[in-house]
Amino acid sequence: MNGANLDDLVDLLGRWASGRGPLYLLLAARLRALIDDGVLPPGQPLPPDRVLARRLAVGRGTVVAAYDLLQQESRVVRRQGSGTRVAELHLPATRTADGVPANPLLQHILHPPDDVALLTCAAPQDPPPAMFEAYAEAGERLARVRDLGYQPAGNPALRAALAAYYTGRGVPTAPEEIVVTTGAQGALTLLAGLLVSPGDTVMTQTPTYPGSLEVFRHAAAVVRSAASIENLRERPALAYFVPTARNPDGAVMDHPSRRRLAELAVRHDVPLIDDEVCAELCFSGETPPPLAAFARGEQVITVGSLSKLVWGGLRVGWIRAAAPLASRLARLRAVHDLGGEIFSQYAAVALLRRLDEVRAWRVGKLRARHDHLCAELRARLPSWTFEPALGGQTIWVRIPRGDVDSFAQVALRHGVAVPPGRSFDPVGGHADHMRLHFLFPEEELSRAVNNLAVAWASFDGAGRTVSRHTLVV
Structure with missing residues (x-):
């Protein structure tokens, strides 16, 4: 220069x-x-x-x-x-109105392309029948209530219902230990705003949920990956783990590892976020205990949401934390927006009463679609490798050659948007991986895989599979 x-x-x-x-x-x-x-x-x-x-x-x-x-x-x-x-292959991130750069994954949410199968956003589009009934009940309840609606910690009825939910899972909880948020993303943003200062180290798994990485980077933290839970000895300002039905690979942490992780957080006095957004989506039918079940201290913080279990547009999430921390979070929430939307919180109360029914409905669909996607990938793209998920909504796929950033451009021209693996890695690794969700109906999943196979034949340059696949629009 x-x-x-x-x-x-x-x-x-x-x-x-x-x-x-x-x-x-x-x-x-x-x-x-x-x-x-x-x-x-x-x-x-x-x-x-x-x-x-x-x-x-x-x-x-x-x-x-x-x-x-x-x-x-x-x-x-x-x-x-x-x-x-x-970088030549860098995808320019869309910038929000306040100038904060967004993860490339968010481009398709902010500016959805036409006629493209979006395998980038893993959120259910088909609400269960129980959701509409819950909103009808919420409407009746709201008609009887005389309330200002400004509740920074959340509606008392929902806080009580969530406290009962965790108590039922073996973690005694009082309503004062619950803060309702605008989805789990709002929960992570609130926690980062309170617990992370510029230059602090935040430790995460790799791969991990990319929205969390954006939150921590926005807080000007240094995000590092944890090769093992023993790395908590580095004493970061915050640790973030997704032990159950992890986004992006659907992995489930075993009980001994959960206990060890919680004990390390307590021993080294490290605030530990347990992201349980997909915890109720385990294909085994059993929901593992949260990390807080293995810790007696106040270090373990639990984050949850209804957006993956019920519907992506139901923006009701929460934080379970020790009462003093919950109180501080509520005060910070009041500064931001005075509290969340109450109507959906009333609906959430009704949905929590029908949790078993909603879970069975959602997991049944996900398990069938997961098996269908895996079968289609094995048949049409046998050189791609992956492990079947144990829960959640996504699988983690590796291509044998090249990088997914480049392949994603080819796939987009064939009508499918896929998220590159580096967006799920705090240090930009996993360039040969991508996350695929299985939220679409089977027919749409088949069409998406077919078009991925055509795109791969073009990208790989082998040409041997082109005659067997035709682009489906």
């Missing part, structure tokens, strides 16, 4: 160091914004570490750490001898 271009970049960076947190995170955030907005285009060379550090009057380590973080996110490529460049 010549002197003039270096001057241009420094001008574009502007007052990058004026925020809160470590300098390398602030520099990475500004460079990320310039890349995501297309101001720094794919292939654009960036200044050498020492050159940029000298110009910005910071230590070389600040620039190195910022570049390394962007490389983990697949936004830049660093090679010995050729320097640092904006």
